[in-house]
Amino acid sequence: MKKITLKDIGKHFGVSISTVSKAVRDSHEISTELKLKIQKYAKENNYKPNKVALSLLNKSTKTIGVVIPNILNYFFIQVLYGIEKIANEKGYNIISCISDESNEKEGKTLEVLDAGTVDGLIMSLTNDSDLNKNIGYLQEIASSQIPVVLFDRVSDAINCDKVIVDDYESGFKTTEYFINIGCKNIAVITPIGNSNIGKLRVDGYKKALHKNGISFDEGMVLNIEPKHDLDLEMSFLLNYKKIDALLCLDEITAVKVQSIVKERGYSVPGDISIIGFTNGQLSKYVTPAMTMVSQHGKYIGEIASKMLIKRIEEPDGGEPFETKVIKTSLIVRESTKKIN
């Protein structure tokens, strides 16, 4: 038997649909006797108010859309986990969409989410969406449809709440950490070279070099792409110059790079110290366990979720948009050590 409705119940008892509605919601307006009968019947038949109808009525779906570029990336999973946790506590559901680093899929996803399915949107942009038509679309949505919170990969062109990592600062601090333990030839390996956050981290890196009197060398920044042969590229880099530190801008790259470096006979951290971004599940268990920059993904998700729900629920009191910066922390393990 398919889902039972108020109408069905009403028919069964020969009463009106609004009476039933009131009865199941235990209104004082209904006689106790009738209420009991109806409630019993409703329970037995597993009646539940249809959410879709309620959504239409209340103009609120109690769901929030989450768009992330890559679900196989532990950082995003952590953020998703944080978002879900808070959303769940506050009675919201999550529609999760994966843009797969594709502008096109990102756009399609926005179309769906912009059609009344969700009360708000939490999103991290695809890698190259800075030069992306979706930006305009998103700005449109944020400004006139539903609240939007951007995290991690954000864009200045969109006016909304944001939660970001202090990428510049973080690139700076990490580089100084290398310098403080005695490293001088510090290379950067980035799979996110054309994203804003990648650029910021590299800028921080440059700043740290500059401050410490080390001249910046373009050749020490290795931009990699999924299709590239990392092994080969690393071989060029290692032959290019004597290197004593490697800063990798995501976890999987860090782990792969460490493995390549070890295979080529370098000792980590004896010859080369390595630090990676994103403290996920991988870095802890490889040998040597890797020193990582933790972005506190779960926390970012929680914050984003809270900000969004606040926007959704508060009469758009028009608090000015906020950008929260989450500080990273360095989790020091065995892939770095002081050179004496």
Next chain:
Amino acid sequence: MKKITLKDIGKHFGVSISTVSKAVRDSHEISTELKLKIQKYAKENNYKPNKVALSLLNKSTKTIGVVIPNILNYFFIQVLYGIEKIANEKGYNIISCISDESNEKEGKTLEVLDAGTVDGLIMSLTNDSDLNKNIGYLQEIASSQIPVVLFDRVSDAINCDKVIVDDYESGFKTTEYFINIGCKNIAVITPIGNSNIGKLRVDGYKKALHKNGISFDEGMVLNIEPKHDLDLEMSFLLNYKKIDALLCLDEITAVKVQSIVKERGYSVPGDISIIGFTNGQLSKYVTPAMTMVSQHGKYIGEIASKMLIKRIEEPDGGEPFETKVIKTSLIVRESTKKIN
């Protein structure tokens, strides 16, 4: 300006709402001139038919609910990825819920999903849901509300389509693999001892021992729980008997166990060979790289998604329920080797 509706457009042109509806959907019933005007206006104002209204009308939400026990587990992520991929291709969205291995949260989640929000449900049960009130509830949903597909952690008590791994066979084959490379003292470490799949794998293990004339020893099966001290438990196990092979029933356990074993001075695979379940991101990068049983998570997700959507879209032609068994494969790496 908030979302624009047909009514708004109608008012603007002084025509009826149904005319507008037809116009935006390019009906031949409307004069070209009017159609063009309306369509232009609609585009300019970013009109999009409200999905919620459509859902109510069509009694179809074009979304499917996914309930997984643990999002920080790579197997489930892979499944989710596979589900999303297919669903997306077929125009469905995913509402993802995390039951966090809690019966209670699982139940709440079902309540929400059972209220007309989704057209179908893909789910893996919480660890101990065999002795779980939700089972009855789920059976109720599956039998009378919406199609349900269970994967991995399923239950016989629920009558629906299922996608499972050949856990018994897989426990058997893996154990025989150990035996074939010369191992005799094979221990099992399971964090999922009270789940069906955990039991099946252990049963397969027993069968292989038996077939090869090795007697089964209860003490060689180590049930662990999140709160337990794995280090300590492993120490007991290693002192209990000389062990030359360890079968770990999930990836993170495998990695941790290998790390503990190495720390205690054993060589892997020299002294002890190790195999783990779930070929995720971890096992490939630890040292030594671990031999793993791949369950083909993404493929499982794709299959589940296809089965569900077929049920949703096909006039419930009442094909009998199917249980698809996905064969595992052994990815041999360096944590196992032949003993001579």
Next chain:
DNA sequence: ATGAAAGCGCTAACAG
């Protein structure tokens, strides 16, 4: 070629 009306399932305001 356009519009009125019904209905998806529900709630709320208002009558009786």
Next chain:
DNA sequence: CTGTTAGCGCTTTCAT
């Protein structure tokens, strides 16, 4: 106490 009405946004007959 119970019922009628209207309306959320949309599509779909069925008039006109």
